[in-house]
Amino acid sequence: MSSPAILEAALYAEDLEAAEAFYSGVLGLEVVLRKDGAHVFFRCAGAILLVFDPRATEGQGGGALPVPPHGARGAGHLCLAATAEEIDGWRLRLEAAEIAIEADFRWPNGARSLYVRDPAGNSLEFAEPRLWFDGKD
Template identity: 55%
Template sequence: MSDAAPPLIGTLESALYAQDLEAATRFWRDVMGLQPFQTVPGRHVFFRVSHSPAQVLLIFNPQATEKPPAPDAKLPVPPHGARGPGHFCLAVSAQDMDRWRAHLESRGIAIEADFHWPNGARSIYFRDPADNSIELADPAIWG
């Protein structure tokens, strides 16, 4: 028997935390173009990032999710939550970075940083309404 971990096939979901889920929904839907596909008011809103491969952004209200599940919960998800700004990065083609910057600025989103990494790949940083650090990056940053 090997001590090596079994293979992983990718990232399925990422989570950010926000107390104001309505503001989060407006931002991720109206500014970032992601469609919500599941919402529980006061608890969470989930957005599909891509279908193939399946990638999902989960936005949770930590006040709701840090509580343990009820003993009879249908889905006994363990408690979780975070306080303070998180980070989430979306891949954007190098050719679309200028379009994204213009799109964000046209919607009043302040650009926190826009630079090229030592290998030439570019990242743009800004904040969502919950103060999470959001990055749009050319995937070549890790190439």
């Protein structure tokens, strides 16, 4: 059996309109599902980014489906893979959208990371895959 891949990841934001404006408008992710007051989901390469309003999902499961309750409060973190050149482009795009850059640096192994916050305060990182992978994966 091969190692599993991440299919979906979740962040939480009380202001879903601001989250959609950021992830769809600024980052260009495609909205695949929206339920007002509950969630907005985005296609992100080979995965789905789920953004839930924690007030709507806290303590609730999947309704008619046997999905167990899950959720979080407070700032989360998501890292998006990008080449060095793509990180330069993301920096320009984020600055043009007046998104503050929190950090832009190289790790001890030489990989570059760029950090910003989404409107809910979640930490969003753009990083070279070599941060974790040496090219063999």
